[in-house]
Amino acid sequence: MSEIEMKVNGKSxxxxxxxxxxxxxxxxxxxxxxxxxxxxxTSQCGACVVHVDGVAVKSCTMLxxxxxxxxxxxxxxxxxxxxxxxxxxxAFQEHHGLQCGFCTPGMVMSAAALLKENPKPSxxxxxxxxxxxxxxxxxYHNIVKSVLAASGQLDESxxxxxxx
Amino acid sequence: MPKDNGIGAAPKRRxxxxxxxxxxxxxxxxxxxxQAHAYFLRSDVAHGTINSIDxxxxxxxxxxxxxxxxxxxxxxxxxxxxxxxxxxxxxPMKEPKHPILAEGKVRHVGDPIAMIIAxxxxxxxxxxxxxxxxxxxxxxxVDMSTALDAGATKVHDEFDDNLCxxxxxxxxxxxxxxxxxxxxxxxxxxxxxxRLVANxxxxxxxxxxxxxxxxxxxxxxxxxxxxxxxxxxxxxVLGIPEHKLRVxxxxxxxxxGAKIYHYAEEAxxxxxxxxxxxxxxxxxxxxxxxxxxxxxxxHITKMELALDADNNFIGIRTDTLANMxxxxxTFAPSIPTYLHGTLMAGNYKTPVVQVNVKSIFTxxxxxxxxxxxxRPEATFQxxxxxxxxxxxxGVSPIDLRNQNFISKDMFPYATPxxxxxxxxxxxxxxxxxxxxxxxAGFDARAAASAAxxxxxxxxxxxxxxxxxxxxSALVGQxxxxxxxxxxxxxxxxxxxxxxxxxxxHSHGQGxxxxxxQVVAEMIGIDESxxxxxxxxxxxxPMGMGTYGSRSLAVGGSAIVRATEKIINKAKKIAAHLMExxxxxxxxxxxxxxxAGTDKSIAWGDVALTAYVPHNYPLEDLEPGLEETAFYDPAxxxxxxxxxxxxxxxxxxxxxxxxxxxxxxxxFGNVVxxxxxxxxxxxxxxxxxxxxxxxxxxxDENGQLLSASFMDYTMPRADDIPFMTVDHSCVTxxxxxxxxxxxxxxAGAIGSPPAVVNAVLDALxxxxxxxxxxxxxxxxxxxxxxxxx
Numbered sequence: 048m049s050e051i052e053m054k055v056n057g058k059s060x061x062x063x064x065x066x067x068x069x070x071x072x073x074x075x076x077x078x079x080x081x082x083x084x085x086x087x088x089t090s091q092c093g094a095c096v097v098h099v100d101g102v103a104v105k106s107c108t109m110l111x112x113x114x115x116x117x118x119x120x121x122x123x124x125x126x127x128x129x130x131x132x133x134x135x136x137x138a139f140q141e142h143h144g145l146q147c148g149f150c151t152p153g154m155v156m157s158a159a160a161l162l163k164e165n166p167k168p169s170x171x172x173x174x175x176x177x178x179x180x181x182x183x184x185x186x187y188h189n190i191v192k193s194v195l196a197a198s199g200q201l202d203e204s205x206x207x208x209x210x211x
Numbered sequence: 212m213p214k215d216n217g218i219g220a221a222p223k224r225r226x227x228x229x230x231x232x233x234x235x236x237x238x239x240x241x242x243x244x245x246q247a248h249a250y251f252l253r254s255d256v257a258h259g260t261i262n263s264i265d266x267x268x269x270x271x272x273x274x275x276x277x278x279x280x281x282x283x284x285x286x287x288x289x290x291x292x293x294x295x296x297x298x299x300x301x302x303p304m305k306e307p308k309h310p311i312l313a314e315g316k317v318r319h320v321g322d323p324i325a326m327i328i329a330x331x332x333x334x335x336x337x338x339x340x341x342x343x344x345x346x347x348x349x350x351x352x353v354d355m356s357t358a359l360d361a362g363a364t365k366v367h368d369e370f371d372d373n374l375c376x377x378x379x380x381x382x383x384x385x386x387x388x389x390x391x392x393x394x395x396x397x398x399x400x401x402x403x404x405x406r407l408v409a410n411x412x413x414x415x416x417x418x419x420x421x422x423x424x425x426x427x428x429x430x431x432x433x434x435x436x437x438x439x440x441x442x443x444x445x446x447x448v449l450g451i452p453e454h455k456l457r458v459x460x461x462x463x464x465x466x467x468g469a470k471i472y473h474y475a476e477e478a479x480x481x482x483x484x485x486x487x488x489x490x491x492x493x494x495x496x497x498x499x500x501x502x503x504x505x506x507x508x509x510h511i512t513k514m515e516l517a518l519d520a521d522n523n524f525i526g527i528r529t530d531t532l533a534n535m536x537x538x539x540x541t542f543a544p545s546i547p548t549y550l551h552g553t554l555m556a557g558n559y560k561t562p563v564v565q566v567n568v569k570s571i572f573t574x575x576x577x578x579x580x581x582x583x584x585x586r587p588e589a590t591f592q593x594x595x596x597x598x599x600x601x602x603x604x605g606v607s608p609i610d611l612r613n614q615n616f617i618s619k620d621m622f623p624y625a626t627p628x629x630x631x632x633x634x635x636x637x638x639x640x641x642x643x644x645x646x647x648x649x650x651a652g653f654d655a656r657a658a659a660s661a662a663x664x665x666x667x668x669x670x671x672x673x674x675x676x677x678x679x680x681x682x683s684a685l686v687g688q689x690x691x692x693x694x695x696x697x698x699x700x701x702x703x704x705x706x707x708x709x710x711x712x713x714x715x716h717s718h719g720q721g722x723x724x725x726x727x728q729v730v731a732e733m734i735g736i737d738e739s740x741x742x743x744x745x746x747x748x749x750x751x752p753m754g755m756g757t758y759g760s761r762s763l764a765v766g767g768s769a770i771v772r773a774t775e776k777i778i779n780k781a782k783k784i785a786a787h788l789m790e791x792x793x794x795x796x797x798x799x800x801x802x803x804x805x806a807g808t809d810k811s812i813a814w815g816d817v818a819l820t821a822y823v824p825h826n827y828p829l830e831d832l833e834p835g836l837e838e839t840a841f842y843d844p845a846x847x848x849x850x851x852x853x854x855x856x857x858x859x860x861x862x863x864x865x866x867x868x869x870x871x872x873x874x875x876x877x878f879g880n881v882v883x884x885x886x887x888x889x890x891x892x893x894x895x896x897x898x899x900x901x902x903x904x905x906x907x908x909x910d911e912n913g914q915l916l917s918a919s920f921m922d923y924t925m926p927r928a929d930d931i932p933f934m935t936v937d938h939s940c941v942t943x944x945x946x947x948x949x950x951x952x953x954x955x956x957a958g959a960i961g962s963p964p965a966v967v968n969a970v971l972d973a974l975x976x977x978x979x980x981x982x983x984x985x986x987x988x989x990x991x992x993x994x995x996x997x998x999x
Contacts, residue, residue: 065333076242081237082233083233084237084413086412089919091920121233136231141223147412147464148231148235148462170933174928175929181412181920182412183412184893186892186958187926187928
């Protein structure tokens with residue numbers, strides 16, 4: 048066990064971690080930030096995506112020790128300062144981009160990373176980017192719509208997409 | 212103008228605020244002070260005799276609290292099965308014991324052998340590696356087609372063979388022989404309905420807790436039906452009466468059937484907490500989920516369809532081998548029988564239908580309901596054989612369906628397989644689907660694809676399912692060991708707000724949003740005045756939970772009945788306050804008024820009076836405003852719909868791309884169209900997954916080859932197009948108060964045959980006469996079929 052420090056959602060935090068402790072476990076078990084979810088053990092599902100120094104990372108594939116000193120953002124840090132939903136979060140609610148909510152933190156974090164890289168992604172670009180995030184509930188339809196909406200590419204009636 | 216409140220509105224979901232901000236509370240988010248962690252050592256062979264389990268070295272390792280094996284569970288019962296199917300000779304099915312931990316033998320890869328409890332999960336895993344299990348391996352039983360052969364290895368030594376039951380249903384042999392003897396054409400289809408893994412994104416978790424001062428056990432678990440778990444585990448496994456056992460299922464991260472059943476880990480953690488004097492937590496890894504969550508489907512079927520000279524369907528006969536796996540999961544025996552055979556008439560007026568099913572024990576993970584549960588298997592074979600017949604006869608698959616559909620003036624319609632459909636208009640849904648999918652314009656699109664070197668195909672399927680399970684007396688006759696009602700308590704608080712406690716439980720369906728819409732509509736108040744409580748046996752009435760697309764049809768009906776009782780009592784109070792006859796009281800927009808007068812009183816004033824009964828008819832009426840209702844449905848509900856898929860096949864690689872998918876469903880009345888559309892989207896993609904991608908595969912030694920997301924192909928965002936879903940064709944259910952039918956499983960039921968029919972249509976248009984390909988239609992299977 049050793050103590051490691053990092054910045055999470057803007058606050059400096061410390062916690063104990065073994066050498067083998069994954070960042071996902073450190074966030075969930077040590078910091079009790081349970082919004083980051085673990086849905087697999089092969090780095091496939093993406094429910095655990097967080098941002099480390101601004102880059103989307105599957106936190107189950109990174110050792111907590113490797114994130115020492117880093118600036119980490121989790122789903123708990125995504126809302127606006129006043130607690131209201133950010134544009135991406137609000138779009139997911141508006142367009143029913145989540146059902147059971149388990150994959151949602153990772154989806155939102157991946158979508159945020161996508162829009163940072165590519166503010167107006169096409170449908171195909173969104174689908175390709177989210178390929179590393181598995182959702183079993185929504186069939187992705189409303190997730191893709193949510194990301195299109197968050198990037199300002201849908202009008203109120205769902206405009207750019209004919210099918211509802 | 213769309214409504215913004217009540218039935219038919221699409222308010223944003225309340226659940227989303229916590230799910231989108233990381234504040235959901237799933238079972239794995241629960242950590243109780245002092246908790247220890249459990250790890251299950253599981254069999255890595257499919258079948259074998261356990262000679263010894265040496266835990267001595269492991270028991271002394273750092274942090275180890277306790278190591279439990281079957282001997283520690285001797286006083287406990289086996290995991291019970293909730294449905295006893297009677298075979299064709301009137302005999303009950305074979306029902307082997309399903310121990311919590313393996314007793315003497317292991318019967319599938321993943322069968323739990325020992326439970327290691329330690330201060331940390333890592334310590335428990337380290338200790339598991341130090342346990343020495345000596346197993347003499349026995350031959351695996353994997354292939355159903357040889358599992359019944361004389362001399363085949365037996366999964367359960369106490370039985371004569373691996374047959375769980377041999378069941379027949381529907382028309383008798385003489386009627387079938389007569390129909391087939393008159394046939395002008397018989398189409399025969401042999402197929403495999405591929406084994407699937409439900410894979411809700413949240414793996415299963417169980418946290419057991421025990422307080423000695425009151426001898427009370429609590430289980431936190433990932434369940435679709437906490438009351439069912441409490442009943443099964445308390446009464447049959449651990450012998451704990453309900454008032455000493457609480458089961459809590461907080462936010463549940465998807466289920467799709469896999470979280471209906473009572474699992475060994477739940478009982479183990481509950482008992483271990485008492486034995487160790489500490490809370491015990493187990494969290495499944497995904498690899499563990501693949502070898503311990505109940506699987507779905509897995510049928511081998513031969514089906515025959517007899518047609519007369521005018522292409523009317525005159526007879527159906529099916530023979531199915533259904534895989535039960537190594538033990539009987541909670542509802543497993545009912546899936547290939549009463550949830551499968553009863554739907555074999557489909558949407559058609561075929562007068563003779565006979566279904567035969569042999570269910571078989573194998574050394575594989577138990578198989579039970581997965582989204583649709585028996586109905587996708589029935590729909591797949593029926594909608595494939597209808598397409599196949601159309602191809603053989605040279606007629607349009609749409610025309611052949613329309614010709615044989617039960618027409619809307621024939622309802623209620625009693626099928627030859629026992630069920631009576633109440634309403635439907637299949638011609639309307641098929642026409643709607645064909646219109647939305649622009650079937651008329653398909654040939655031009657196919658020509659464009661051909662110009663690009665691609666083969667384009669159009670596939671149609673029309674499904675029916677039985678939802679809203681189920682009438683308790685009927686299922687009792689069929690072998691169910693439970694009632695299938697649902698419950699609700701509606702509590703009006705003194706200042707007028709309402710709390711609805713329901714036995715249904717949401718695992719993504721948005722009940723916290725839709726159920727208030729129903730209550731708000733009935734009273735005429737804003738939805739924000741209604742709160743839903745669910746998922747905890749301590750504060751909800753006994754209810755059967757959420758599966759089989761039953762929550763609104765059965766649970767919602769219970770809420771309606773309880774709310775009706777509330778309104779009736781509130782009217783009595785209002786009549787007293789306004790000095791009017793009860794029969795003259797009207798409730799509209801949250802206000803009680805006296806018909807024909809300007810007298811009125813607000814909802815909140817009546818509620819307050821019920822709890823501050825200063826001016827109140829106490830001699831006739833109890834104070835308070837809280838009512839409970841149990842609703843037992845009179846019949847199943849019968850959603851139906853047309854599913855139309857358009858694909859492109861790359862002839863060089865066999866790769867299939869789904870280009871368009873259209874669903875035109877009749878779900879009866881719809882409470883929240885946004886949520887209904889979402890349910891259909893998700894179901895369709897699970898169906899596309901079955902048709903093209905997903906396959907749970909065992910080798911001949913019973914090793915599970917597909918035990919991770921790297922081997923089991925889940926649909927991903929780039930496998931799927933936008934879908935067109937419609938539910939504007941409405942024939943309301945006639946026997947529940949909301950006129951609703953259920954929408955949760957439809958997508959997964961209707962889509963697989965539409966996809967396969969589309970691929971085969973594409974191949975046919977490309978000159979490849981391929982009658983059938985078994986799912987999943989991977990590039991290699993498609994390419995091989997094309998290249999003979």
